[in-house]
Amino acid sequence: MLVYLTSAPETRPATVCMERQAVRRAREAFLSGRTRPVEFRLQQLHALQRMITEKETEISTALKQDINRSQYDTPLLELIGIENEIKLAISKLSEWAAPRSVERNLFTLKDEVYVQPEPLGVVLIIGAWNYPWAVTLQPLIGAIAAGNAAVVKPSELSECSSLLLRALLPRYLDKDLYPVVTGGVSETQDLLRLRFDHIFYTGNSTVAKQVMEAAARHLTPLTLELGGKSPCYIDKDCDIRVACRRVTWGKFVNCGQTCIAPDYILCEPCIQGRVVECIRQTLLEFYGADPKCSPDYGRIINQRHFIRILGLMEGYTPVIGGQSDASQRYIAPTVLKDVPPHSRLMQEEIFGPLLPIVTVSDMDDAIRFVNEREKPLALYIFSKDKKAAKRMIEETTSGGVTVNDVLMHYTLSSLPFGGVGQSGMGRYHGKHTFDQLSHHRACLIRSLGMESLNLSRYPPQDRQRARR
Ligand code: NAD
DSSP states (O other): OOOOOOOOOOSSHHHHHHHHHHHHHHHHHHHTTTTSSHHHHHHHHHHHHHHHHHTHHHHHHHHHHHHOOOTTHHIIIIIHHHHHHHHHHHHHHHHHHSOEEOOOOGGGTTSEEEEEEEEOSEEEEEOOSSSTTHHHHHHHHHHHHTTOEEEEEOOSSSHHHHHHHHHHHHHHSOTTTSOBOOOOHHHHHHHHHSOOSEEEEESOHHHHHHHHHHHHHTTOOEEEEOOOOOEEEEOTTSOHHHHHHHHHHHHHGGGGOOTTSOOEEEEOHHHHHHHHHHHHHHHHHHHOSOGGGOTTOOOOSSHHHHHHHHHHHTTOOOSBOOOEETTTTEEOOEEEOSOOTTSGGGTSOOOSSEEEEEEOSSHHHHHHHHHTSOOOSEEEEEOSOHHHHHHHHHTOOOSEEEESSSSGGGGOTTSOBOOOGGGEEOOBSTHHHHHHTEEEEEEEEOOSOOGGGGGGGSSOHHHHHHHO
């Protein structure tokens, strides 16, 4: 049996040992073959579904403690999506896991030719804190469906969710196949020294480079679900009131800590004032006169991010919001207008409740603006003119795009979710996760008959010529 461990400095012997044992047990369980039958995978998926249904309140409470997430938002933003993915996997698994017939050529007309999806082995899932259940369980659903074992490493920053996940998963799923390893940077780095068959990382691009370096040491394939600055263009001819209501929701839900939140608005100067007023009106509808008192408005995950986000605002006078309270890590929903394209606010992903507006002269200028920057995870276009919106899609690139709304492409399991360039690599959701975490094995089954047809490919070639 292969031992998939490499030497590592024993700086934290006890924990390192536990992590190694968890990974070793997962591999041994995988090698036992028990994930191979589709029935086993279905049974695990049903158990995961039961966990979400039975523990919804505990999960919502953990997120309330982690980021003051509204109890109403957790089912809407995370749990319904996870449940839908499980249901889809359960209903389609036999089809996804079945051999896929492919075209034959002249020499293989009588043969069996197919692609067999098969498990990769042990997958390492490293999650971020902002949607800690979705970013760990959605890849896990695909890993289970594809017949893999998976080691789940949730983020230490969303501590309550992380500890709850560690307590719950072994109560519902096979204890050896799907261990949860908790901890921070050093625990993750220890895990990354070990050999896996796929690494599925969600988080920022700086750490992604380290994950990729670690994966390279073992030639491990990986999926990187990253972030970046997702632009939102609002055309002057659209229904600005509706556009702003949708943008305000997508930007300020989860306190702006959403990977595909619209990072900034691009619009013509003639509508900037109206955009600001519509957002102001919507914020009042959503969170009342003082968002700090609203049960629907979140908080920043930790002090480091709180200081970072306030730093981005330095030197600006917001047209909306700007208030903060360090004791609660509260930052009000904030809008900044006429933001210069090269300002600090426009250099890094905001990942907080600040919404800059940058003016452009028209849609062509907006297209240029987007194309001059890194490829974003999402692009949003608000326009009444479908042809113009499609032109903007054709002339730009991004991981995904939604026209006349925000975030919604994420909710469709049929659409591959993932980034491009600096916003990530690989894709998931629905069958895309299953495919991402499977090996697509090329299978050709020939018979030993009809050998005369094969003679032309055997040497010596002189004899072949003589025959012709
Ligand atoms: P984070 O700090 O929780 O880090 C993510 C994971 O990496 C954690 O499990 C953490 O323990 C581990 N980690 C952190 N530093 C490490 C290091 N030096 N070495 C090894 N492991 C390390 O989360 P984050 O990075 O702040 O997450 C926010 C980012 O994630 C944003 O850029 C956001 O856009 C992106 N994101 C992307 C998606 C997506 O689906 N594309 C979803 C959520 C978040």
